[in-house]
Amino acid sequence: MRKTLALVAAVAWLALPVTAATGEAAQTYDLLFRQGTLDEVNRDAALHYTRAVTNRANPETAERDTGEIVLSFAEGEAVLANLQFLQDGKHRNLGSFPASVGNPMIMYFYESVIRDMAESSGGSPFYIRNRVKEALVRPAEIEEGEVVFDGRTVMTRTVTLRPFADDPNRARMKGFGDLELRVVMSDAVPGWYLALVAEAPDAQGSAGGYRSELRFDAVAGQ
Secondary structure, three states, X not given: OHHHHHHHHHHHHHHHHHXXXXXXXXXXXXXXXXXXXXXXOOOOOEEEEEEEEEEOOOHHHHHHHOEEEEEEEEOOXXXXXXXXXXXXXXXXXXXXXXXXXXXXXXXXXXXXXXXXXXXXXXXXXXXXXXXXXXXXXXXXXXXXXXXXXXXXXXXXXXXXXXXXXXXXXXXXXXXXXXXXXXXXXXXXXOOOEEEEEEEEOOOOOXXXXXXXXXXXXXXXXX
């Protein structure tokens, strides 16, 4: 129950910035936290994602966090979207979200990257989270494109955030001052999110210091 309540609380704080967003920034927020993205998914189905992490500063945590994430549904007073992490035949519950809010993978993505950055850089997760939240209400790079998905070409939109580009403390972030967060979305993908990628150089500025990728795999049971 404590974990469920904590993750539901994450829904609330991620919803807060929208009140401050206007114009282009509102477009960014509305794309990233699109409402109704689970409405058309069969409640007996499950969405499967893979998470692959590399981290030169903390290779053991990268191994810990590389695995499969499954989103399934539970009926009750409200339909819940449950997240479970699977690795080597073991599973760990990540929490439950109201399915009406939308796909909680976007919140899991940001929270996992915030944790990884705090562990690797020694920074405060509260400071990091606040900077990411601020980036959500600033105009961002939005690129339209196309990819081959499920054997056909589909249209995508990619939102890129660089939350620490102008941060006065970026020099102390051990490479994470150049953190780039990219989310690839498409109406053709069940649950809306095709890929969620975070990348940063290492403390010496060399590419490939940190990478976290969440990618949609398949719908099972539909």
